[in-house]
Amino acid sequence: MGAIGAGLFxxxxxxxxxxxxxxxxxxxxxxxxxxxxxxxxxxxxxLGLVVYRSxxxxxxxxxxxxWDDHGGPEENEYIEERRTYDEPPA
Numbered sequence: 001m002g003a004i005g006a007g008l009f010x011x012x013x014x015x016x017x018x019x020x021x022x023x024x025x026x027x028x029x030x031x032x033x034x035x036x037x038x039x040x041x042x043x044x045x046x047l048g049l050v051v052y053r054s055x056x057x058x059x060x061x062x063x064x065x066x067w068d069d070h071g072g073p074e075e076n077e078y079i080e081e082r083r084t085y086d087e088p089p090a
Contacts, residue, residue, distance in 0.1 A: 003048030010041030 018034030 003044050004052065007041045007043075007045030007048055010037050010044060012041075014038035014041055 014034040014037030016034070017037060018031050021030050021034070023030060
């Protein structure tokens, strides 16, 4: 979630620098810096969302032994579950 928050912060900071700051500095163009920050923020936001989406799909593999009537293991049974969360896990 850090990349998502950082991306939103950079987009907001870049938008303020691009559209709201009217200062004129001779050695740097503040509107260009704002545009660059918005682009970096958008890339960070998209990467954060891709990573977050890939983490939401879990995979659980469970091994269960089945015992026969004589007390010995009959077979090993492997169960594979795929969990897809509609809501973030609590």
